[in-house]
Every structure is written in C-alpha cells, then in structure tokens.
Amino acid sequence: MVKKLISSALALSLVFGTAAVLPETTFTSDNMITASAAGALSGAVDDTINWAYDGKGKLTLSGTGFINEIGEDCKLFDKVKAEDITELVISEGIEGIGYKDLFDTLVNVSKITVADSITDMCANPFYNTKWYKNALKKNDLVILNGILIDGSNAKGDVVIPDGVKMICDDAFVADIDGLGADLDNNEDGKWISSRTYVYYNKNIKSVKLPESLKIIGNRAFAGCSDLKKISFPDSLERIGECAFAATKLLDSKEKIQYIDNWLIKVDTEESSSNNFEIENANKVHDLKIKDGTVGIADYAAGLSNDYFSSGSRWTTVLESVTIPGSVRYIGNYAFNRSQDLKSITIPKGVVKIGDGAFEYCTSLKKITIPSSVKIIGYWAFYNCSSL
Structure with a gap:
C-alpha cells in the first residue's frame, strides 16, 4: 500500500x-447512531470511516484511510439488516479495503460503486454479493472502476483491457481459503502461506497488461503454473508480494x-x-x-x-x-x-x-x-x- x-x-x-485529516462530517468516535427522516441512519465505523444508510437499501461509506471492518465494533448492523442493503457506495477519500471477508454478509448487494481514491484492495471483498456473482457469469475478467477483482476463470492468452489501473490481491487465484470448494478432496488444493489456501489457475499462458496499469497486487498471479509470458507497461508503479510465485516466469x-x-x-x-x-x-x-x-x-x-x-x-x-x-x-x-x-x-x-x-x-x-x-x-x- x-x-x-x-x-x-x-x-x-x-x-x-x-x-489522516478527518472531514467535517466525521461522527464521534463512540460510534453513536444518528437517525433522520424516512428511516435514514448514520454513524461512525471508526475514527476515520463513517457510514450512512438512506433507508432504501443504499449504504455509503465515507472518510479517509482503510476500511478494516464494518460490523463488529460499530453499531451499523444493530439498526440496519445486512440483507436489506442492496447498494454499496465507497466514497472518494477512502484508500483501501483491508479484509477479504469485509462485506460477506451483504449478500443482496447488486450495485457497487468505488471511488478513484482506492489504491489497495484485498482479495475480492465482494465475493458474496449478487453483483459479483452476476458479473462472474458474464465475464472472465471482473472489473470495477478500473480495478480487476477476479480473473480466476481466465484461460489462454489473457488481454487485460485499457483503463484497468490495479489488479487486486489474489485476482487470478482460482479459489481463496476454500471458498466454494472442498480442499480435502482435491489434490490441487495448496498451502501457499500461513493464512491462505488456494487453487492454482493452470489455464493462463500469457498476459498482456494495459498502459493504464499502476499496481499488481499481492499474489495476483501466484500459482498460475503455465504462465510464461508477460511484459510490464511503463505506467507500472508497484508489484505486490509473491505476485508471480509458482509461475514459469520465475526460476x-x-x-x-x-x-x-x-x-x-x-x-x-x-x-x-x-x-x-x-x-x-x-x-x-x-x-x-x-x-x-x-x-x-x-x-x-x-x-x-x-x-x-x-x-x-x-x-x-x-x-x-x-x-x-x-x-x-x-x-x-x-x-x-x-x-x-x-x-x-x-x-x-x-x-x-x-x-x-x-x-x-x-x-x-x-x-x-x-x-x-x-x-x-x-x-x-x-x-x-x-x-
């Protein structure tokens, strides 16, 4: 980051x-809930991140820095049912999303908007939403506002389109932490770190990166065992940890x-x-x-x-x-x-x-x-x- x-x-x-400089709209750090007309609610996630619910299904997160949790310590889900949230907005000023399971309870979210200020994103934090599941059915590359979130279904010679500025953590890993898979009964399940089980994507041969790309996230292509050709654009500013581990690009x-x-x-x-x-x-x-x-x-x-x-x-x-x-x-x-x-x-x-x-x-x-x-x-x- x-x-x-x-x-x-x-x-x-x-x-x-x-x-971090807090905006004027920052709520007090005791995470108090503020109610307004038509069922709208608002409060603080922590000292730098605020939340607002419009009463009609839209949840907006605003502030500065990283979002590391939204439900455990703040009182958001005491007043708003996770299943009632259908739209998620991450506003300008927020720099990153810190944990893969952050939005795992927002199963009915079908629309997501993220700001240009996002420069770091963990492994697909939207995996359990309707938005992601619908996007994955339509495209081998799931992209959200210039962030490539998932390429686990990609095959052969992959061309990442212009406009993509970041490939998030674990983007081309076929499965994270056994989600949707039985690791015990699949010989492809591998232990790659102290915290992550993955299925290797063995179907990618080469990757063409766009000139808009600035960041390749941690373990982005890790375990893509047949990946043997890639070149980096002049725009690239960061390659994350173990981004190309267990590929043919490294000896x-x-x-x-x-x-x-x-x-x-x-x-x-x-x-x-x-x-x-x-x-x-x-x-x-x-x-x-x-x-x-x-x-x-x-x-x-x-x-x-x-x-x-x-x-x-x-x-x-x-x-x-x-x-x-x-x-x-x-x-x-x-x-x-x-x-x-x-x-x-x-x-x-x-x-x-x-x-x-x-x-x-x-x-x-x-x-x-x-x-x-x-x-x-x-x-x-x-x-x-x-x-």
Whole structure:
C-alpha cells in the first residue's frame, strides 16, 4: 500500500507516517447512531470511516484511510439488516479495503460503486454479493472502476483491457481459503502461506497488461503454473508480494530473479538450521541490481511475516546494495530486516520509496535520498536505530 508523504517530511516519516485529516462530517468516535427522516441512519465505523444508510437499501461509506471492518465494533448492523442493503457506495477519500471477508454478509448487494481514491484492495471483498456473482457469469475478467477483482476463470492468452489501473490481491487465484470448494478432496488444493489456501489457475499462458496499469497486487498471479509470458507497461508503479510465485516466469534456482525490467525476488533469508553456515554462504550478501531495472517489487530482498521459513532467524544476510539510476520505484518492505546493511544510496530518478522499505535495518548508519523522491511510505525507516 502506498500512503503519500512528501520527501521533505522524511524525519516525520521515520516515526509517525502521515496523519489522516478527518472531514467535517466525521461522527464521534463512540460510534453513536444518528437517525433522520424516512428511516435514514448514520454513524461512525471508526475514527476515520463513517457510514450512512438512506433507508432504501443504499449504504455509503465515507472518510479517509482503510476500511478494516464494518460490523463488529460499530453499531451499523444493530439498526440496519445486512440483507436489506442492496447498494454499496465507497466514497472518494477512502484508500483501501483491508479484509477479504469485509462485506460477506451483504449478500443482496447488486450495485457497487468505488471511488478513484482506492489504491489497495484485498482479495475480492465482494465475493458474496449478487453483483459479483452476476458479473462472474458474464465475464472472465471482473472489473470495477478500473480495478480487476477476479480473473480466476481466465484461460489462454489473457488481454487485460485499457483503463484497468490495479489488479487486486489474489485476482487470478482460482479459489481463496476454500471458498466454494472442498480442499480435502482435491489434490490441487495448496498451502501457499500461513493464512491462505488456494487453487492454482493452470489455464493462463500469457498476459498482456494495459498502459493504464499502476499496481499488481499481492499474489495476483501466484500459482498460475503455465504462465510464461508477460511484459510490464511503463505506467507500472508497484508489484505486490509473491505476485508471480509458482509461475514459469520465475526460476526458483536463481538467487536473483527478474521479470522484464523489475527485480522480483532475491535469496537473502538468513538460515538458522544445522547447516546454516553453508546455507547462508550460498545466499546473496552483496546485491548489485542490473542496469535497466525500473522497479523493485514488495519484499524483493526483505522478509514477510507470512512467508519466512521456520528455519529462519527472521533477518537477511544482505550487507550491501547497489541500485542503478534506472530504478524509479522501491517497493514495500523491499529491504526490511537487513540488519547488516550499513549504508545505501538512493539514486537520482527514484520517485517512490514504499512502506517499511528499510524497517529494522538496525545497522543502517547512512542513507542518501535525492530530491527526485516524492513519496516515502509509512514506516519506511522504522527502527533504523543507527540512523
């Protein structure tokens, strides 16, 4: 996810990130319900997200930041029956939708509107709505206001149409968490992380991406085992974690893996197994990113909470990084937990440093950031205690 922060505010980003500014319509944080004429109701989901129900089936969510829940802590469903909601509007200002099951009770929603401000979306949060089920019957690619939500039925050579700006998390995974499927009786059911069962989509051969595309979400094409051809548009700004895991685009034998002009994954995870000395010696300690690379994917040389192995010390062996002048985007957590990394120079030309990009780089004593950097994500240098 990307939270915008001007580079001149670097010092604040180390600790605080960006504070959300609440609109005048924000309700009090005690989640009180406000009633008006004709059965209309309104209230607060949390300190930054408000809800309003028009009494006729339309639910509107407004505010700033991420929607992470709508029913548990706020009193929305104490007054409004989920089955009475037929239209969902997510207003301008909201940046992301945080959980797959967020709208799972809104089974009768047949119309959905989402704002252009959405830049992050979990795996198809609308899967249980009438809108999604109807859309899936009509199209192999389910798209909502420029967001590709589902491509699990896609086959062969896939062309993603112009206007798509984001491919959401798990978009081309055929099944998430066993929804609508019996994992116990299907050999295709795979354990891909600490939280997600998936069915691999084995039917995609190639993907053509539009010039409008900016974001490829986490695990978007993970497990598309026959996917062997793709090229990235110049518009692309972010590739999520494990976006192309278990595809033919990557060679697991390579220590440094690229797709097109993006660095996708580097073998840096420090081992604590009985053979740790041999295993760690074979990993990448000094990383020189090749010229022509324009982007570094999320967690490319860093570690994830969900994907680090049981034999890991939860740190990397990375000691030095050379970034060429061609790089424009450094992904979320790209170099996190590189505790032996002492200095790094961000070349002129980089415009974005992602969330947590260098967090827990505890030995980092020097970093040079050029004026070309316009966006620094939340906690980009969190717990860099030597800076």
